[in-house]
Amino acid sequence: MARPVSKICAGDIMKDWFLLLRWSWRDLRKYWVKVIAIALVIGIGTGAYAGLTSTANWRRDSNVASVELLNMFDVRFELAGESSVDKGELATAALGIAHADSLDGVQERLVRPTQVDASSGADTLLVPGSMIGVDIADGGPAINGWHVETGSALAPSDAGEPVVLLDYGFIFHNDLPPSGSVTVSGGEDVAYAGGALTPEYFMVVPENTSTFAQGTYAGVFTSLETAQRLTGMEGAVNDLIVTVADDGDRDVVAAEIESAIGDLGVGVEVMMKEEDPSYRILFEDVENDQEMFSIFAFLIFAGAVMGAFNLITRLSEAQRREIGISMALGISPRKIALRPLLVGAQIAFLGVVFGVLVGVLLGQLMRSVLVSFLPLPVWITHFQWSLFAWVAVIGFVIPFFAAAYPVWRAVRVKPIEAIRTGHLASRGGGLAPLLKRIPLPGDTFAQLPFRNLLRAPRRAVLTTLGIAAVIAVLVGFLGSIDSFVGAIDRGGNAIKGDSPNRLVVTLEGVLPTDDPGVVAIGDATSVGETIPILQIGAKASGVEDVDLLIEILDLDNDLWHPAISGDKMQGDGLILAEAAAEDLGVVVGQSVSVTHPVRTGPTTFGFVESDIVVAGLHDNPLRFAAYMDVSALESVNAVGLANVMYANPAPGFTPGDVQRELFELDAVSSAQKASAAADELDDLMAQFVGILQGVAFFVLLLAVLMAFNSASISFEERQREHATMFAYGVRVRKALRMAVVENTIIGIAATAIGFGGGLWMVWWVVNVTAKETMPNIGLTVELSPATLVTLVVLGILAVAIAPLFTVRRMRRMDLPGTLRVME
């Protein structure tokens, strides 16, 4: 028997494909709104990932380039305490070491604490700072150079003149003019020619203040001669920075110079480049932000992928019946797959385009924020080709895979099954039989939404998870901000207490409280109440070691005392921050081993270790903050001594008045509002809210898009059911209501899951990331009402009302046409 031979000529094949292509073109025209919407989902997901991740690379590159440009030191040698040597001695000592040929450069400096009064008119700006004097014969230092960002540079002829540069960050954060004049310690007015960036001030991190002190700590850079004159240290230097050749051994050089300086008869502290707080935090900050961004970016990405996959799968599942028919007609799976794949390709292409656009847009947003908030001499913000390439590949692969998956599933079953089941969507099945046994209240209208969800549980779960992932990001994002803001607020409130204007007056050392200089503070006209404080640095050992700044004060004073949280005070002892107690692993009533200073001579201190009972916990989130009653002064052998005063302005005076008056006093090293750091952080957060809202907007758009797509596809899948309802006189309003109920269920489930996930993220940020990067701030997980409202509005409301977008299509539905379709 002769087997039938299929005679297919080339022309037929061409015609075949041509028809398929035309058919696909119709698909695309039919789906274009959804195609764009899904492509946007992919675009936002991939773009957010690329955009957010770009910043880390930018910062790393820019940090390295900036540090290199300004030739940051490799090793720094600071003379201990107040000691200094004659100019030239340090350089000579360094150049005399055995491995002197390993040195690239040496630079002597005079670095002294100062105060800077940059007040203008009624605005008091009086901050502590540091004055750095170097040789400016070449216009500026060769090591730790000055990059003049605003105003003009110093000329060699400025040596010895009252002309300085200010740290650009200080100028920027306080909106100072590019040049002007300030008053420094000693009361002398100096002109500042401009603002400069220098590696040690890229990040301003003075001891025991918040990490971001750019606006409350002033770097003053000037000629060595000027610095010597202004600080009254004529001819002296106290600081040496060196750079080491690439092939030199830094440790050897450091050790040799250390001993050479020791031979001069002065104590010296050695600091490697990596130990410099500015340098360390500059780079650490990148990694920390990166870690946090990565989580957020990944979740946005994951949510988008899940959402897109789900949507595309459903889109091509709708063709399952046609696939079955095609199979019955003997069309090869390859050709069958063509139509869904072409839709996938279109989504893929648009997704990549949108992804790059969103990535670039978000990148630019981040860039502008970074560049202005983190001024560096060099900002390298190259387009991250490889990153975007990866993202594009993923953005391209997902739609293909998602489109092919249902085809692959369909061609594996017998054609008849594919035909008979129609769209998978209109099959009974799923978990619906479960409901048969669970009687639900209400009529069939009330039940349909539940039935519809249970009919296709896999799809309902995917949709829910996709939206949940996006909501998790939003909660994680906003919750982290809430937790930071909450900690800042709590810190601010704890510090302010009943004396919101309280000033912390730092004395020029440990002084007797009856010292005339100290007495003068209390006598100042603008000063009201004062109390003396002895502030000592200490280290408590426990599960973890915790650095403490213990303030010893009269806990019964009327000016200010820490608010004790939770349990009452239990006798005398140490009052710790909750975070400190937790890290140490102690509770109130237990004792903890503390290494603290004890006075050994009139002005000398030595360290001892004692067990001190934890008497209570205070409510300040700053972990290092610790307090003891004045009775503890005996145990450190410092009765009647103080190095700090708290002062309230006298009635009718402002903190600024106090600052200005105390500025003139010899015994005062600086006077700051106690809440200065918290206020600064507050301002900073407020400014960041802008980008946060930008990112939140993208996330929001993503969730809305996903909900809209889902509703739109659901509508198409159920077109016949809707048509039947309308034929029976069910109003469009009622059909919409059912769809809304169905989406509300998804919205509530997604919000609940997203909330859980988001909360976990906040927990992670608070307890893992922040704990590592900001061990000194005891954060707790907090969610503001605004976040909760956003969550409910977005998660439930936006998802719930998404079906309303289909109202037009419902109204215009071709009833006879839809009903006539045969199953």
Next chain:
Amino acid sequence: MIELRKVSKQFGDGVPIVALADVDLHVDAGEFVVVLGPSGSGKTTLLNMIGALDGPTGGSIVVDSVDISKAGRKDLFDFRRTSVSFIFQSFNIFPGLTASENVQFGADVAGRDEIDPVSVLESVGLGERVDQFPHELSGGEQQRVAIARALATGNPVMLADEPTGELDFETGVQILELLQKQAAEGRAVLVVTHNREISRVADRVVELSSGRIVSDGPPADGKARLEDLRW
């Protein structure tokens, strides 16, 4: 119960396709009318007009005292809810609802709380399958669920488009019997088919050709009994 005057329907804008032309039709309550005609003659279109799924391009249609050619959108929804009930060739029962729930839907939509879906299903011979989902039912069973759903509305006009089209003879006869019973109980029942055999059991046969009524009257050989049908 049903009153059509000079009803016409055209599709398309350019060269219009005339689906119905000047159709006059009057059907009383209790009548069992079969609309007969070759494919494309306009039967479905006629039914869609009567059921207010689609509007005519000319003429007037009054069904159950509602002039649906003039009624507004809202009134049309009300009309469909309370005056007509559809039985489709392709069943169109809800895949997500069980048999009894599909029937319950019919009662719910017309606001008939007193209806017991199980007894309606029993009346169409499906008393045993009330909790089955559509995909667990045969075609004939699904069509019976569709009829039960239409019955549950209690609406006075019943419109069936090729209700037996996808069914075998035996089942088809059962369906016809059910429909006949509805007419006997006082409803106006309109059944569309191209199957001349079915028309033999009708009270009245309306024949359509190219959108026009070409004959209207009792079956040519007189009304036959269901047992005598052959196809």
